[in-house]
Structures are given as structure tokens and as C-alpha cells.
Amino acid sequence: MDTMAAQLGKIILGSRSPRRAELLQLLIPAEQIEILTPANSVESGFQDAHTWREIERLVSEIARTKNDDVIQQLEDAGRTDYQAVLTADTVIVCLEPRQVDDKVATLHVLGQPHEEGDWQSEVRRWFKQYYFGRDHWAVTALCLIDSTGWLHESVVRTTVTFRRADLKLLDWYLSTKEPLGKAGGYAIQEAGSMFVESIEGSLTNVVGLPLESLNKLLKDCEIDTAMSKS
Template sequence: MNMKSDKIILGSRSPRRKELLSQIFPEASIEIIPPQDSEEAGFDQLCDLESIRQRLISICTTKNDDVYRQVNQSGAISTPILTADTIVVIKRPDSGYHVLGQPPTGPEWKQTVRNWFLDAYAGKTHRVMTGLCLREGEQLITEIAQTLVTFHDRDTVDRHLEWYLSTEESVGKAGGYAVQGAGSVFVNRIEGSLSNVVGLPLENVLRLLT
């Protein structure tokens, strides 16, 4: 296996993404340069998959442009730059597709996650989508990885839900759960990349980097 470069810049604040990337790329060769602008376009009013995909690509491309501007100031523009963004998408029969972000930061987060688990997840299948943007010189490559995640039935979810909320693992997690942690007890089936659900689809990244 030959990598196109012996170094890579990961434009992310996520420790999980760095940990995942280090599984396929030497950790000492990974430089972390988070985007300076933390504001991101949202998914409000988007209820079809194509619009959601386009917005997801736009977000990770904007992140990449941000990091590129920072790197360009130092003159080190030959190193590949990788950015990503992961979302959870559910489908409601009456209103189409919806993106679930992170739970609110206030005390209402528990009720929000409780509603997500019982109404959107239990006994159903949802999508986890990660947009990728890789810049190598003047070339910009984007793609989206998708994994289908099916939760156990409502009785099983309800049985463990209050315990799970007490762990506070949901805080700061897209969709309110971590499949690599205690949230795995709710998962009945995963179709596609597991690392994508964690936050970085290694299969896709490896293909782009080799």
C-alpha cells in the first residue's frame, strides 16, 4: 500500500476522528488544524436526502477552505487536507427526512434524547452520513459515506434508556448516542461502515489517500 503523502492535515476538533485516522495513518504524521470559524450552515427546512447531501458536502468543503487559508499563510500547501462532518438522518412519515444534531446544552437535553430514542430510533432504521473533503494541491475531492443503523425494539430501548441517560454519554454526540460506547447496547444491526458511525469512514478515507 502506498500513500500519496507522508503527512496529512486533519481539519477537525474531534478527538475521535484523530484516533480513527491514526489507525490507517501514522499518528506522528497527522497534523491537527481545526477550522477557525465554528459556525456551520444548518439543515433546517431541508427534508429531502439530496438537499441534505448537498448541504453536508458544503459544510465539509467550507471547513476545508478554512483550514487551507490557515495553511496557505505558512506556505505549507502541499500537504493533503482532510475535513469531515457526520450527521444522523431520520425519516418521519408525515414530513420527510430530518437531521438530528447534538442534544441541547441545557437541562432539556435528556427529554430531547429520550424523544429521539423512543420516537425516531426504537425498532427503526436511521442513516448516519459523513461528508468527506480531501484537498491535494489544486484538486478537491468530496464524497459521502452512508451507514444504516437499526435499533432494537421499543421495549428493549425503553428498558435501558434511563440508565443510558444517566451516563450522560449523549452530551455532545450527533444524534445523542455513541456506537463505540454504551450506546452500542441499543444497536441491533449495522449495514455499512462502523467507523462511519463513530465519525470517520476509514474505508473511504483509505481509498482517497492511497
């Protein structure tokens, strides 16, 4: 174990996502990171959110609620051996044209596919209606609260453009079951990358943890990162 890292307080990551843990290790030594998942799952509640302001407010609230949950667990355990608690929430946002006039569109948030029932049909519809040949956005809210209680927040948006329709590739992709448990029904860091034509913004944001923005938040907390040392 790195002696210096062992002397520093832990960075508590409140997440069930192994990808977020892997990304955080690019900034913070693994031995300085502790995973503590929120005790309660947070419902999305995006059904009536159709503007950027509404969506970003809700995704920030979810990240903040996760953070409060983890901090309460730490307080209940009498823990003070940490520098900060980090939580995040990622959603996929797409444009849904209205049938009356395709020039007028409303934003629509896609969650994870429903595992019960015919999830393949659900994801197939998403690709056909929202993804193929079109832009969509990955939106991640970061919430970092340091040991003094100071709140640091950020919302990051990345534009993803998918290639034109390839139904054979889509059928194969659905057979891998990779879409299950993924926001928007695909994983850009895995086989889902085969559909991507271009990305504008942070790639790690699409995975679930925008490292550029997170590095700034950590620096604001006076926490050294691999980027700050290079």
C-alpha cells in the same frame, strides 16, 4: 519517530473529534498527522433539508467549508509542508412519519443535543420517536484537498437499526451524559452500542470517519496508507 513518516508531508486533519484522529491513525502513522481545527464553527442549517439530495449537498458543503478554513490558516502561516488537508462532517438522518399517513414520510436531520436546558428530554424524545425499533442513517461527507489544490470528495451512508424500546436502559444511558456532543445523541463506539440491532454499511462511518472510502481518496492522492501496504 518513524524516519520515513517524518520525511513525508503532513496529513492535516481539520477536526475537533478525538475519534476521527484515532481512526485516521489506523491508515496514517500518528507522527504524520497534524490536527488543525477550523477557526470558525459551521452551522448545520438542515431545517429545510428533507431529501437525500438536499442533505448530502449540505453536509458536503460543511466539510468543504471546514477544509477551506484550515487551508486559509495554513496559507496565513506560510505553510507548505503538507500532503493534504482532510475534513469531514457527520449527521444522523431519520424518517419522520407524517401524522396524516404513516406510509408517507419525510427525512429529518438530528444534530447534537442542546446542552442548555433539558437535553435529557430532547434525547429521550429522539429515541422514542426516531430510533427504537426503526432504521436511521449516519451520513458522512469527506473532503480531501491535496497540496496541488485537487479536490477529492465522498459521501457515505450507513443504515443503523435499533432494538425495540428499553426505557430503563435509556434512562441509564442518559444518566451517563454520553449523548452530549454526539450527533444524534448517541455514540455507537461506546455505550450507545447497546441499542444497536444491526448495521448495514461502514461502522467507522457511524463513528465519523468511513475508513474504506477515505482509503480510496488517499490512494487517489497517491498517499500510501496501512491498507495499501498490507
